[in-house]
Amino acid sequence: MKNLISNILRVALVALVLGFSSCQEEYEEIGGGDEQQTIAANSSTAVLIEKTSSNDGSYDNIIDGASCLAIQFPYTVNVNGVEVTIDSESDLEVVEEIFDELDDDDDILDIIFPITITLSDFSEITIENQDDLELLARDCIEGGDDDDIECIDFVYPITLFTFGVDNQQSGQVIVESDQGMRRFFEELEEGDLISIEFPVTLRKHDGTEVVVENNTELAAALELAKNQCDEDDDDNYNDDDFTEEELDAFLVACPLEVRQVIRGEMDNTEQYLEHLMTFTEDGSVVMSNSMGASTTGTWSTSMTDNGVLLSLEFEAMVDFSLEWYVYKIEEGVIKLYKDGGNRIILKKRCDIDPAEEVDREAFIALLKECEWVVKKVKNQGEEIERLLGYEFQFMADGVVTLGNGTNTMEGTWDIGLNSQFQLSLMISIGDEPGVSFEWPIKEMFENRLKFRIEETDHEMVLLKVCDDSAGDGDVTEIRNIAMGGPWNVALYQEGEMDMTASYAGMDFNFSTMYQVEVSVNADPIANGIWRVLRDSEEGLKFYINFDTGDDLAELTEDWKVVSITSTRIELKDENDDGSVDTLVFEKP
DSSP, rough: HHHHHHHHHHOOOOOOOEEOOOOOOOBBBOOGGGGGGGEETHHHHHHHHHHSSSSGGGGHHHHHHOOEEEEESSSEEEEETTTEEEEEEHHHHHHHHHHHOOSSSSOOOEEHHHHHHHEETSSSEEEEHHHHHHHHHSSOOTTOSSSOSSSSSEEOOEEEEEEOSSSSSSEEEOSSSHHHHHHHHHOTTOOOOOEOOSEEHHHHHHHEEEOOOOOOOOOOOOOHTTTOOOOOSSSSGTTOOOOHHHHHHHHHOOOOEEEEEEEEEEEHHHHHTTTTTEEESSSSSEOOTSOOOOEEEEEEEETTTEEEEEEEEOSSTTOOEEEEEEEEEEEEEEEEEEEEEEEEEEEETTOOGGGGGHHHHHHHHHHHHSSSEEEEEEEEEEEEEETTTTTTETTTSSSSEOOOOOEEEEEEEEEEOOTTTOEEEEETTTGGGGGGGGEEEEEOOEEEEEEEETTTEEEEEEESSSGGGGTTTHHHHHHHHHHHHOOOEEEETTTTEEGGGGGGGGGEEEOTTTTTEETTTTEEEEEEEEEEEETTTEEEEEEEEOTTSSSTGGOOEEEEEEEEOOOOOEEEOOOOSOEEEEEEEEEE
Protein backbone atom coordinates (compact mmCIF):
# COMPACT_ATOMS: atom_id res chain seq x y z
CA MET A 1 0.00 0.00 0.00
CA LYS A 2 2.81 2.42 0.92
CA ASN A 3 4.50 1.67 -2.40
CA LEU A 4 1.29 2.43 -4.26
CA ILE A 5 0.73 5.74 -2.46
CA SER A 6 4.35 6.65 -3.03
CA ASN A 7 3.98 5.91 -6.73
CA ILE A 8 0.85 8.05 -6.96
CA LEU A 9 2.62 10.98 -5.28
CA ARG A 10 5.52 10.68 -7.68
CA VAL A 11 3.32 10.82 -10.80
CA ALA A 12 4.52 13.57 -13.09
CA LEU A 13 1.83 15.49 -14.92
CA VAL A 14 1.93 15.00 -18.67
CA ALA A 15 2.62 18.31 -20.39
CA LEU A 16 -0.59 19.98 -21.49
CA VAL A 17 -0.73 20.24 -25.28
CA LEU A 18 -2.13 23.74 -25.25
CA GLY A 19 -1.33 27.03 -26.77
CA PHE A 20 -1.29 29.42 -23.83
CA SER A 21 -0.99 33.17 -23.97
CA SER A 22 -1.83 35.74 -21.35
CA CYS A 23 -1.98 39.50 -21.07
CA GLN A 24 -0.24 40.50 -17.87
CA GLU A 25 -0.60 44.26 -18.28
CA GLU A 26 -3.93 44.58 -20.08
CA TYR A 27 -7.18 42.98 -18.96
CA GLU A 28 -10.24 42.57 -21.15
CA GLU A 29 -13.77 43.05 -19.87
CA ILE A 30 -16.05 40.06 -20.38
CA GLY A 31 -19.54 40.91 -21.51
CA GLY A 32 -20.09 43.67 -19.00
CA GLY A 33 -19.33 41.41 -16.05
CA ASP A 34 -22.12 38.92 -16.83
CA GLU A 35 -21.23 36.06 -14.50
CA GLN A 36 -23.53 33.71 -16.45
CA GLN A 37 -20.77 33.53 -19.05
CA THR A 38 -18.20 32.19 -16.61
CA ILE A 39 -17.84 28.73 -15.08
CA ALA A 40 -16.61 28.20 -11.53
CA ALA A 41 -14.04 25.47 -11.03
CA ASN A 42 -16.30 23.58 -8.60
CA SER A 43 -19.57 24.09 -10.49
CA SER A 44 -21.79 21.30 -11.80
CA THR A 45 -21.01 22.35 -15.38
CA ALA A 46 -17.26 22.02 -14.72
CA VAL A 47 -17.84 18.53 -13.29
CA LEU A 48 -19.80 17.52 -16.43
CA ILE A 49 -16.95 18.80 -18.62
CA GLU A 50 -14.41 16.81 -16.60
CA LYS A 51 -16.46 13.60 -16.88
CA THR A 52 -16.92 14.03 -20.62
CA SER A 53 -13.21 14.54 -21.20
CA SER A 54 -12.10 11.69 -18.90
CA ASN A 55 -10.11 8.76 -20.23
CA ASP A 56 -12.32 5.72 -20.95
CA GLY A 57 -10.76 2.53 -19.64
CA SER A 58 -13.61 0.13 -20.37
CA TYR A 59 -12.29 -1.27 -23.65
CA ASP A 60 -9.85 -3.62 -21.88
CA ASN A 61 -12.17 -4.84 -19.11
CA ILE A 62 -11.56 -8.40 -20.25
CA ILE A 63 -8.01 -7.96 -18.87
CA ASP A 64 -8.24 -5.64 -15.86
CA GLY A 65 -11.96 -5.73 -14.98
CA ALA A 66 -11.90 -1.98 -14.35
CA SER A 67 -13.54 0.76 -16.43
CA CYS A 68 -11.76 3.68 -14.77
CA LEU A 69 -8.28 2.58 -15.83
CA ALA A 70 -6.60 1.15 -18.92
CA ILE A 71 -3.35 -0.78 -19.32
CA GLN A 72 -0.88 0.82 -21.71
CA PHE A 73 0.32 -1.19 -24.72
CA PRO A 74 2.35 -3.33 -25.08
CA TYR A 75 2.01 -5.87 -22.31
CA THR A 76 1.82 -9.65 -21.99
CA VAL A 77 -0.81 -11.95 -20.49
CA ASN A 78 -1.09 -15.69 -20.02
CA VAL A 79 -4.55 -16.95 -21.06
CA ASN A 80 -5.42 -20.55 -20.18
CA GLY A 81 -1.74 -21.43 -20.55
CA VAL A 82 -1.25 -19.46 -23.80
CA GLU A 83 1.04 -16.42 -23.70
CA VAL A 84 -0.39 -13.48 -25.65
CA THR A 85 1.29 -10.11 -26.30
CA ILE A 86 -1.23 -7.24 -26.40
CA ASP A 87 0.09 -4.60 -28.81
CA SER A 88 -3.24 -2.95 -29.70
CA GLU A 89 -6.94 -3.02 -28.91
CA SER A 90 -7.53 -5.59 -31.66
CA ASP A 91 -5.35 -8.10 -29.77
CA LEU A 92 -7.96 -8.20 -27.02
CA GLU A 93 -10.10 -10.26 -29.39
CA VAL A 94 -7.45 -12.99 -29.27
CA VAL A 95 -8.01 -13.28 -25.52
CA GLU A 96 -11.76 -13.53 -26.04
CA GLU A 97 -11.32 -16.18 -28.73
CA ILE A 98 -9.28 -18.30 -26.30
CA PHE A 99 -11.90 -17.87 -23.58
CA ASP A 100 -14.65 -18.92 -26.02
CA GLU A 101 -12.95 -22.07 -27.26
CA LEU A 102 -14.61 -24.05 -24.49
CA ASP A 103 -17.88 -23.01 -22.93
CA ASP A 104 -17.64 -25.07 -19.74
CA ASP A 105 -14.02 -24.53 -18.67
CA ASP A 106 -12.59 -22.21 -16.01
CA ASP A 107 -10.82 -19.35 -17.76
CA ILE A 108 -7.57 -18.20 -16.16
CA LEU A 109 -5.80 -14.98 -17.08
CA ASP A 110 -2.53 -13.82 -15.54
CA ILE A 111 -0.98 -10.43 -16.29
CA ILE A 112 2.81 -10.31 -16.59
CA PHE A 113 3.90 -7.43 -14.34
CA PRO A 114 5.05 -4.70 -14.19
CA ILE A 115 2.51 -2.75 -16.26
CA THR A 116 1.73 0.94 -16.68
CA ILE A 117 -1.87 2.07 -16.36
CA THR A 118 -3.64 5.28 -17.34
CA LEU A 119 -6.29 6.61 -14.98
CA SER A 120 -9.40 8.58 -15.89
CA ASP A 121 -7.50 11.88 -15.40
CA PHE A 122 -4.78 10.62 -17.81
CA SER A 123 -2.22 10.26 -15.05
CA GLU A 124 0.06 7.23 -15.35
CA ILE A 125 1.09 4.73 -12.68
CA THR A 126 3.41 1.73 -12.79
CA ILE A 127 1.83 -1.33 -11.14
CA GLU A 128 4.09 -4.08 -9.83
CA ASN A 129 1.60 -6.83 -8.91
CA GLN A 130 -2.00 -8.06 -9.01
CA ASP A 131 -2.82 -6.83 -5.49
CA ASP A 132 -1.98 -3.20 -6.35
CA LEU A 133 -4.06 -3.46 -9.53
CA GLU A 134 -7.06 -4.85 -7.68
CA LEU A 135 -6.78 -2.07 -5.09
CA LEU A 136 -7.18 0.57 -7.79
CA ALA A 137 -9.87 -1.43 -9.58
CA ARG A 138 -12.13 -1.20 -6.54
CA ASP A 139 -12.97 2.35 -7.59
CA CYS A 140 -14.53 0.96 -10.77
CA ILE A 141 -17.94 -0.41 -9.96
CA GLU A 142 -19.44 -3.21 -12.10
CA GLY A 143 -22.40 -2.01 -14.15
CA GLY A 144 -21.10 1.25 -15.54
CA ASP A 145 -20.99 3.46 -12.45
CA ASP A 146 -17.63 4.97 -13.34
CA ASP A 147 -17.58 8.74 -13.63
CA ASP A 148 -16.82 9.26 -17.31
CA ILE A 149 -19.47 10.25 -19.86
CA GLU A 150 -18.86 8.29 -23.07
CA CYS A 151 -22.06 8.94 -25.03
CA ILE A 152 -20.93 12.37 -26.19
CA ASP A 153 -17.54 13.92 -27.08
CA PHE A 154 -16.10 17.37 -27.61
CA VAL A 155 -15.00 18.32 -31.10
CA TYR A 156 -11.65 20.10 -30.78
CA PRO A 157 -10.01 22.61 -30.80
CA ILE A 158 -11.85 24.61 -28.12
CA THR A 159 -10.71 27.98 -26.77
CA LEU A 160 -10.94 28.66 -23.01
CA PHE A 161 -10.44 31.96 -21.16
CA THR A 162 -9.18 32.44 -17.60
CA PHE A 163 -10.00 35.38 -15.28
CA GLY A 164 -8.35 37.27 -12.47
CA VAL A 165 -9.86 38.23 -9.13
CA ASP A 166 -11.30 41.39 -10.70
CA ASN A 167 -13.30 39.30 -13.23
CA GLN A 168 -11.13 40.50 -16.10
CA GLN A 169 -9.74 38.14 -18.71
CA SER A 170 -6.19 37.19 -17.83
CA GLY A 171 -5.36 34.39 -20.24
CA GLN A 172 -6.40 32.27 -23.23
CA VAL A 173 -5.94 28.53 -23.74
CA ILE A 174 -6.52 26.47 -26.89
CA VAL A 175 -7.40 22.88 -25.96
CA GLU A 176 -6.68 20.21 -28.59
CA SER A 177 -7.79 16.95 -26.90
CA ASP A 178 -9.66 15.27 -24.05
CA GLN A 179 -6.37 14.97 -22.19
CA GLY A 180 -5.78 18.70 -22.47
CA MET A 181 -9.35 19.51 -21.37
CA ARG A 182 -9.26 17.15 -18.38
CA ARG A 183 -5.82 18.37 -17.25
CA PHE A 184 -6.90 22.01 -17.53
CA PHE A 185 -9.91 21.52 -15.24
CA GLU A 186 -7.89 19.23 -12.93
CA GLU A 187 -5.43 22.07 -12.24
CA LEU A 188 -8.07 24.71 -11.46
CA GLU A 189 -8.31 25.82 -7.85
CA GLU A 190 -11.50 26.46 -5.94
CA GLY A 191 -12.84 29.87 -6.85
CA ASP A 192 -11.15 30.02 -10.27
CA LEU A 193 -13.34 31.22 -13.11
CA ILE A 194 -13.12 30.28 -16.76
CA SER A 195 -15.26 30.82 -19.86
CA ILE A 196 -15.60 29.02 -23.20
CA GLU A 197 -15.56 30.51 -26.67
CA PHE A 198 -18.83 29.45 -28.29
CA PRO A 199 -20.18 27.93 -30.43
CA VAL A 200 -18.90 24.49 -29.39
CA THR A 201 -19.61 21.30 -31.36
CA LEU A 202 -20.38 18.01 -29.61
CA ARG A 203 -20.44 14.60 -31.32
CA LYS A 204 -22.95 12.06 -30.01
CA HIS A 205 -22.42 8.28 -29.86
CA ASP A 206 -24.39 7.75 -33.08
CA GLY A 207 -22.18 10.17 -35.03
CA THR A 208 -24.60 13.09 -35.11
CA GLU A 209 -23.33 16.49 -34.03
CA VAL A 210 -24.86 19.09 -31.72
CA VAL A 211 -23.82 22.76 -31.66
CA VAL A 212 -24.26 24.64 -28.35
CA GLU A 213 -24.14 28.42 -28.03
CA ASN A 214 -23.75 29.01 -24.28
CA ASN A 215 -23.04 27.42 -20.90
CA THR A 216 -26.66 26.50 -20.27
CA GLU A 217 -26.98 24.61 -23.57
CA LEU A 218 -23.62 22.91 -22.97
CA ALA A 219 -24.58 21.65 -19.49
CA ALA A 220 -27.97 20.46 -20.74
CA ALA A 221 -26.43 18.54 -23.65
CA LEU A 222 -23.84 16.80 -21.45
CA GLU A 223 -26.39 15.94 -18.75
CA LEU A 224 -28.84 14.56 -21.33
CA ALA A 225 -26.16 12.40 -22.97
CA LYS A 226 -25.17 10.56 -19.78
CA ASN A 227 -27.71 7.78 -20.24
CA GLN A 228 -28.31 7.91 -23.99
CA CYS A 229 -26.12 4.90 -24.85
CA ASP A 230 -24.74 1.71 -23.34
CA GLU A 231 -21.17 2.54 -22.32
CA ASP A 232 -20.33 -1.18 -22.08
CA ASP A 233 -18.57 -0.58 -18.76
CA ASP A 234 -19.41 -3.88 -17.11
CA ASP A 235 -16.99 -6.77 -16.77
CA ASN A 236 -19.14 -9.26 -18.70
CA TYR A 237 -17.23 -8.94 -21.96
CA ASN A 238 -18.89 -12.04 -23.39
CA ASP A 239 -22.41 -10.59 -23.76
CA ASP A 240 -21.36 -7.49 -25.76
CA ASP A 241 -24.36 -5.70 -24.28
CA PHE A 242 -26.87 -6.04 -27.10
CA THR A 243 -30.52 -6.84 -26.67
CA GLU A 244 -32.76 -9.32 -28.44
CA GLU A 245 -34.38 -6.43 -30.31
CA GLU A 246 -30.98 -5.13 -31.45
CA LEU A 247 -30.02 -8.59 -32.71
CA ASP A 248 -33.30 -8.88 -34.64
CA ALA A 249 -32.68 -5.51 -36.28
CA PHE A 250 -29.11 -6.51 -37.20
CA LEU A 251 -30.22 -9.76 -38.85
CA VAL A 252 -32.91 -8.28 -41.09
CA ALA A 253 -31.00 -5.10 -42.00
CA CYS A 254 -28.83 -6.63 -44.75
CA PRO A 255 -27.94 -10.03 -46.23
CA LEU A 256 -25.19 -11.88 -44.34
CA GLU A 257 -22.29 -13.66 -46.05
CA VAL A 258 -20.91 -16.88 -44.56
CA ARG A 259 -17.23 -16.50 -43.61
CA GLN A 260 -16.66 -19.48 -41.28
CA VAL A 261 -18.52 -22.67 -40.32
CA ILE A 262 -17.11 -25.06 -37.70
CA ARG A 263 -19.35 -27.91 -36.56
CA GLY A 264 -18.28 -30.53 -34.04
CA GLU A 265 -14.72 -29.13 -34.20
CA MET A 266 -14.64 -29.85 -37.97
CA ASP A 267 -13.97 -26.91 -40.29
CA ASN A 268 -16.71 -27.01 -42.98
CA THR A 269 -16.08 -23.46 -44.18
CA GLU A 270 -15.08 -24.34 -47.74
CA GLN A 271 -18.46 -25.75 -48.76
CA TYR A 272 -20.35 -22.72 -47.40
CA LEU A 273 -17.88 -19.86 -47.98
CA GLU A 274 -19.58 -16.78 -49.47
CA HIS A 275 -23.04 -18.34 -49.30
CA LEU A 276 -25.63 -15.70 -48.55
CA MET A 277 -28.16 -15.74 -45.69
CA THR A 278 -31.13 -13.40 -46.01
CA PHE A 279 -33.26 -12.99 -42.86
CA THR A 280 -36.80 -11.60 -43.11
CA GLU A 281 -39.07 -10.26 -40.40
CA ASP A 282 -41.59 -13.09 -40.88
CA GLY A 283 -39.09 -15.56 -39.41
CA SER A 284 -37.82 -16.97 -42.71
CA VAL A 285 -34.15 -17.22 -43.70
CA VAL A 286 -32.96 -18.05 -47.21
CA MET A 287 -29.52 -19.58 -47.84
CA SER A 288 -28.32 -19.13 -51.45
CA ASN A 289 -25.12 -20.34 -53.10
CA SER A 290 -22.97 -19.11 -55.97
CA MET A 291 -24.96 -21.11 -58.55
CA GLY A 292 -28.25 -19.49 -57.63
CA ALA A 293 -29.61 -22.50 -55.75
CA SER A 294 -31.32 -21.71 -52.45
CA THR A 295 -32.98 -23.32 -49.46
CA THR A 296 -35.36 -21.77 -46.96
CA GLY A 297 -35.37 -22.24 -43.21
CA THR A 298 -36.66 -20.49 -40.10
CA TRP A 299 -35.07 -18.33 -37.41
CA SER A 300 -36.00 -16.91 -34.02
CA THR A 301 -34.26 -15.22 -31.08
CA SER A 302 -34.68 -15.41 -27.33
CA MET A 303 -32.99 -14.07 -24.21
CA THR A 304 -31.32 -16.49 -21.79
CA ASP A 305 -29.11 -16.22 -18.72
CA ASN A 306 -26.11 -16.70 -20.99
CA GLY A 307 -27.10 -13.97 -23.46
CA VAL A 308 -29.12 -13.78 -26.65
CA LEU A 309 -29.90 -17.05 -28.42
CA LEU A 310 -30.39 -17.39 -32.22
CA SER A 311 -32.24 -20.54 -33.30
CA LEU A 312 -31.75 -21.68 -36.92
CA GLU A 313 -33.54 -24.58 -38.53
CA PHE A 314 -32.98 -25.88 -42.07
CA GLU A 315 -34.38 -29.20 -43.23
CA ALA A 316 -31.31 -30.06 -45.34
CA MET A 317 -28.52 -28.03 -43.69
CA VAL A 318 -27.63 -29.63 -40.37
CA ASP A 319 -24.45 -27.57 -39.99
CA PHE A 320 -26.58 -24.46 -39.39
CA SER A 321 -29.57 -26.01 -37.60
CA LEU A 322 -28.84 -25.33 -33.95
CA GLU A 323 -29.59 -22.96 -31.07
CA TRP A 324 -26.61 -20.60 -31.25
CA TYR A 325 -25.33 -18.16 -28.65
CA VAL A 326 -24.43 -14.79 -30.14
CA TYR A 327 -21.21 -13.54 -28.60
CA LYS A 328 -20.09 -10.80 -30.96
CA ILE A 329 -21.74 -8.11 -33.06
CA GLU A 330 -19.31 -5.47 -34.28
CA GLU A 331 -18.26 -3.70 -37.46
CA GLY A 332 -20.74 -5.61 -39.59
CA VAL A 333 -19.70 -9.06 -38.28
CA ILE A 334 -21.79 -11.45 -36.17
CA LYS A 335 -20.23 -14.46 -34.41
CA LEU A 336 -22.20 -17.47 -33.17
CA TYR A 337 -21.00 -20.28 -30.91
CA LYS A 338 -22.23 -23.42 -29.16
CA ASP A 339 -20.32 -25.71 -26.86
CA GLY A 340 -18.87 -28.81 -28.48
CA GLY A 341 -16.68 -26.91 -30.94
CA ASN A 342 -19.40 -25.18 -33.00
CA ARG A 343 -18.89 -21.73 -34.48
CA ILE A 344 -20.26 -19.60 -37.34
CA ILE A 345 -19.07 -16.18 -38.51
CA LEU A 346 -21.28 -14.06 -40.79
CA LYS A 347 -20.44 -10.75 -42.44
CA LYS A 348 -22.93 -8.02 -43.31
CA ARG A 349 -23.32 -7.36 -47.06
CA CYS A 350 -25.45 -4.23 -47.38
CA ASP A 351 -24.14 -3.78 -50.94
CA ILE A 352 -26.36 -6.68 -52.05
CA ASP A 353 -30.08 -6.24 -52.65
CA PRO A 354 -31.84 -9.61 -53.04
CA ALA A 355 -34.94 -7.78 -54.28
CA GLU A 356 -33.01 -6.86 -57.44
CA GLU A 357 -32.18 -10.47 -58.30
CA VAL A 358 -33.35 -11.76 -61.68
CA ASP A 359 -35.36 -14.99 -61.87
CA ARG A 360 -32.72 -17.57 -62.79
CA GLU A 361 -35.01 -20.00 -64.61
CA ALA A 362 -36.64 -17.23 -66.65
CA PHE A 363 -33.19 -15.93 -67.55
CA ILE A 364 -32.02 -19.36 -68.76
CA ALA A 365 -35.20 -19.89 -70.80
CA LEU A 366 -34.81 -16.51 -72.50
CA LEU A 367 -31.18 -17.17 -73.42
CA LYS A 368 -32.03 -20.48 -75.09
CA GLU A 369 -35.01 -19.16 -77.08
CA CYS A 370 -33.03 -17.67 -79.98
CA GLU A 371 -29.61 -16.36 -81.01
CA TRP A 372 -28.13 -13.22 -79.41
CA VAL A 373 -26.12 -10.72 -81.45
CA VAL A 374 -23.38 -8.58 -79.88
CA LYS A 375 -24.32 -4.90 -79.97
CA LYS A 376 -21.52 -3.80 -77.62
CA VAL A 377 -18.63 -5.27 -75.66
CA LYS A 378 -16.49 -3.01 -73.47
CA ASN A 379 -13.55 -4.12 -71.33
CA GLN A 380 -12.09 -1.66 -68.80
CA GLY A 381 -13.79 1.19 -70.62
CA GLU A 382 -12.47 0.28 -74.09
CA GLU A 383 -14.87 -1.03 -76.72
CA ILE A 384 -13.93 -4.29 -78.47
CA GLU A 385 -15.22 -3.48 -81.94
CA ARG A 386 -14.01 -6.73 -83.50
CA LEU A 387 -16.97 -8.54 -81.88
CA LEU A 388 -19.67 -6.19 -83.19
CA GLY A 389 -22.34 -8.22 -84.97
CA TYR A 390 -21.07 -11.60 -83.75
CA GLU A 391 -23.77 -14.05 -82.71
CA PHE A 392 -24.07 -16.12 -79.51
CA GLN A 393 -26.04 -19.35 -79.38
CA PHE A 394 -26.64 -20.74 -75.88
CA MET A 395 -27.42 -24.46 -75.98
CA ALA A 396 -29.08 -26.67 -73.39
CA ASP A 397 -25.98 -28.76 -72.64
CA GLY A 398 -23.98 -25.76 -71.40
CA VAL A 399 -22.21 -25.26 -74.76
CA VAL A 400 -22.09 -21.77 -76.27
CA THR A 401 -20.95 -20.76 -79.75
CA LEU A 402 -19.87 -17.35 -80.98
CA GLY A 403 -19.67 -16.82 -84.73
CA ASN A 404 -19.65 -14.29 -87.56
CA GLY A 405 -21.29 -16.36 -90.29
CA THR A 406 -18.14 -18.14 -91.47
CA ASN A 407 -16.02 -18.68 -88.36
CA THR A 408 -17.35 -20.16 -85.12
CA MET A 409 -15.77 -20.41 -81.67
CA GLU A 410 -17.04 -22.75 -78.97
CA GLY A 411 -17.02 -22.59 -75.18
CA THR A 412 -19.18 -23.11 -72.10
CA TRP A 413 -21.82 -21.08 -70.30
CA ASP A 414 -23.71 -21.23 -67.01
CA ILE A 415 -25.89 -19.07 -64.80
CA GLY A 416 -24.84 -18.39 -61.20
CA LEU A 417 -23.99 -15.80 -58.59
CA ASN A 418 -20.76 -13.83 -58.79
CA SER A 419 -18.75 -12.67 -55.77
CA GLN A 420 -21.25 -9.83 -55.30
CA PHE A 421 -24.11 -12.35 -55.25
CA GLN A 422 -25.52 -10.97 -58.48
CA LEU A 423 -27.07 -13.38 -60.95
CA SER A 424 -24.55 -13.57 -63.78
CA LEU A 425 -23.99 -15.09 -67.21
CA MET A 426 -20.72 -17.01 -66.91
CA ILE A 427 -19.04 -17.41 -70.31
CA SER A 428 -15.75 -19.18 -71.03
CA ILE A 429 -14.49 -19.21 -74.63
CA GLY A 430 -10.77 -19.90 -74.77
CA ASP A 431 -10.32 -18.38 -78.25
CA GLU A 432 -12.10 -15.16 -77.29
CA PRO A 433 -11.09 -13.68 -73.90
CA GLY A 434 -13.04 -10.52 -74.68
CA VAL A 435 -16.29 -12.17 -73.58
CA SER A 436 -14.96 -14.74 -71.07
CA PHE A 437 -16.25 -13.20 -67.83
CA GLU A 438 -18.91 -13.52 -65.16
CA TRP A 439 -21.36 -10.96 -66.57
CA PRO A 440 -23.89 -9.69 -63.96
CA ILE A 441 -27.28 -9.02 -65.55
CA LYS A 442 -28.36 -5.37 -65.25
CA GLU A 443 -31.30 -5.20 -67.68
CA MET A 444 -33.42 -8.06 -68.99
CA PHE A 445 -36.02 -7.38 -71.67
CA GLU A 446 -37.66 -9.73 -74.14
CA ASN A 447 -35.32 -8.71 -76.98
CA ARG A 448 -32.38 -7.06 -75.21
CA LEU A 449 -29.93 -7.98 -72.44
CA LYS A 450 -27.46 -5.67 -70.75
CA PHE A 451 -24.58 -6.82 -68.52
CA ARG A 452 -22.22 -4.60 -66.58
CA ILE A 453 -19.32 -4.94 -64.11
CA GLU A 454 -19.22 -1.52 -62.44
CA GLU A 455 -15.85 -1.87 -60.71
CA THR A 456 -13.86 -2.61 -63.89
CA ASP A 457 -16.08 -0.82 -66.44
CA HIS A 458 -16.94 -4.00 -68.38
CA GLU A 459 -20.17 -3.92 -70.36
CA MET A 460 -21.95 -6.16 -72.88
CA VAL A 461 -25.25 -5.61 -74.72
CA LEU A 462 -26.94 -8.42 -76.66
CA LEU A 463 -29.94 -8.28 -79.04
CA LYS A 464 -32.21 -11.27 -79.59
CA VAL A 465 -32.58 -12.57 -83.15
CA CYS A 466 -35.12 -15.33 -83.86
CA ASP A 467 -35.17 -17.02 -87.29
CA ASP A 468 -32.85 -14.30 -88.55
CA SER A 469 -35.61 -11.68 -88.02
CA ALA A 470 -37.67 -13.26 -90.80
CA GLY A 471 -40.85 -11.88 -89.26
CA ASP A 472 -39.65 -8.25 -89.35
CA GLY A 473 -40.63 -6.84 -92.75
CA ASP A 474 -38.46 -3.73 -92.43
CA VAL A 475 -35.35 -5.78 -91.65
CA THR A 476 -36.02 -8.10 -94.58
CA GLU A 477 -36.56 -5.20 -96.98
CA ILE A 478 -33.34 -3.41 -95.98
CA ARG A 479 -31.34 -6.61 -96.35
CA ASN A 480 -32.72 -7.25 -99.83
CA ILE A 481 -31.90 -3.70 -100.93
CA ALA A 482 -28.38 -3.92 -99.45
CA MET A 483 -27.69 -7.20 -101.25
CA GLY A 484 -28.65 -5.57 -104.58
CA GLY A 485 -25.23 -3.89 -104.81
CA PRO A 486 -22.50 -3.06 -105.49
CA TRP A 487 -22.43 0.23 -103.51
CA ASN A 488 -20.03 3.16 -103.41
CA VAL A 489 -19.39 5.52 -100.51
CA ALA A 490 -21.02 8.81 -101.53
CA LEU A 491 -20.28 10.44 -98.14
CA TYR A 492 -18.30 9.51 -95.06
CA GLN A 493 -18.05 12.29 -92.51
CA GLU A 494 -16.71 12.06 -88.93
CA GLY A 495 -18.22 15.03 -87.16
CA GLU A 496 -17.17 18.00 -89.31
CA MET A 497 -14.38 16.11 -91.10
CA ASP A 498 -15.22 14.89 -94.60
CA MET A 499 -13.28 11.68 -95.34
CA THR A 500 -15.20 10.55 -98.43
CA ALA A 501 -12.15 10.73 -100.71
CA SER A 502 -10.50 7.87 -98.74
CA TYR A 503 -13.11 5.47 -100.18
CA ALA A 504 -13.05 6.57 -103.81
CA GLY A 505 -13.18 3.66 -106.27
CA MET A 506 -14.24 1.09 -103.67
CA ASP A 507 -17.17 -1.25 -104.32
CA PHE A 508 -19.06 -2.65 -101.33
CA ASN A 509 -20.90 -5.95 -101.86
CA PHE A 510 -23.24 -7.15 -99.08
CA SER A 511 -23.93 -10.87 -99.45
CA THR A 512 -25.54 -13.75 -97.57
CA MET A 513 -24.10 -15.23 -94.35
CA TYR A 514 -23.52 -11.67 -93.15
CA GLN A 515 -20.42 -11.20 -95.32
CA VAL A 516 -19.35 -7.91 -96.91
CA GLU A 517 -16.54 -7.70 -99.46
CA VAL A 518 -14.79 -4.51 -100.58
CA SER A 519 -12.99 -4.44 -103.93
CA VAL A 520 -11.21 -2.00 -106.22
CA ASN A 521 -11.41 -2.72 -109.96
CA ALA A 522 -12.90 -6.13 -109.07
CA ASP A 523 -9.88 -7.02 -106.86
CA PRO A 524 -10.91 -7.80 -103.23
CA ILE A 525 -9.11 -5.65 -100.65
CA ALA A 526 -11.06 -6.36 -97.45
CA ASN A 527 -13.73 -8.59 -95.95
CA GLY A 528 -16.02 -8.01 -93.00
CA ILE A 529 -19.45 -8.80 -91.61
CA TRP A 530 -22.71 -6.89 -91.81
CA ARG A 531 -26.15 -7.29 -90.28
CA VAL A 532 -29.45 -5.49 -90.15
CA LEU A 533 -31.26 -5.75 -86.80
CA ARG A 534 -33.96 -4.00 -84.85
CA ASP A 535 -32.83 -2.63 -81.49
CA SER A 536 -35.83 -2.30 -79.19
CA GLU A 537 -34.34 0.91 -77.79
CA GLU A 538 -32.80 2.52 -80.87
CA GLY A 539 -34.77 1.25 -83.86
CA LEU A 540 -33.32 -0.21 -87.07
CA LYS A 541 -29.55 -0.67 -87.05
CA PHE A 542 -27.09 -1.44 -89.86
CA TYR A 543 -24.05 -3.23 -88.44
CA ILE A 544 -20.70 -3.06 -90.25
CA ASN A 545 -17.58 -4.71 -88.84
CA PHE A 546 -14.14 -4.70 -90.46
CA ASP A 547 -11.12 -6.11 -88.69
CA THR A 548 -9.29 -3.50 -86.61
CA GLY A 549 -6.18 -4.06 -88.74
CA ASP A 550 -7.97 -3.05 -91.97
CA ASP A 551 -7.93 0.43 -93.44
CA LEU A 552 -11.74 0.22 -93.32
CA ALA A 553 -11.91 -0.38 -89.56
CA GLU A 554 -13.15 3.17 -88.96
CA LEU A 555 -16.45 2.16 -90.59
CA THR A 556 -17.03 -0.48 -87.87
CA GLU A 557 -20.16 0.67 -86.07
CA ASP A 558 -23.80 -0.10 -85.36
CA TRP A 559 -25.20 2.57 -87.67
CA LYS A 560 -28.71 3.89 -87.30
CA VAL A 561 -30.75 3.61 -90.50
CA VAL A 562 -31.90 7.13 -91.45
CA SER A 563 -33.34 6.37 -94.91
CA ILE A 564 -33.02 3.72 -97.61
CA THR A 565 -34.09 3.43 -101.23
CA SER A 566 -33.10 1.11 -104.04
CA THR A 567 -30.25 3.52 -104.94
CA ARG A 568 -29.29 5.17 -101.66
CA ILE A 569 -28.61 4.10 -98.03
CA GLU A 570 -28.10 6.83 -95.42
CA LEU A 571 -26.70 5.89 -91.97
CA LYS A 572 -25.77 7.96 -88.91
CA ASP A 573 -24.04 7.40 -85.58
CA GLU A 574 -24.09 9.76 -82.59
CA ASN A 575 -20.83 9.79 -80.60
CA ASP A 576 -20.47 10.17 -76.83
CA ASP A 577 -19.32 13.78 -77.27
CA GLY A 578 -22.51 14.68 -79.15
CA SER A 579 -20.94 14.79 -82.61
CA VAL A 580 -22.56 12.83 -85.45
CA ASP A 581 -20.88 10.62 -88.06
CA THR A 582 -22.59 10.08 -91.42
CA LEU A 583 -22.17 7.25 -93.92
CA VAL A 584 -24.02 7.28 -97.28
CA PHE A 585 -23.91 4.48 -99.87
CA GLU A 586 -25.13 5.04 -103.43
CA LYS A 587 -25.41 2.83 -106.49
CA PRO A 588 -22.65 3.56 -109.03
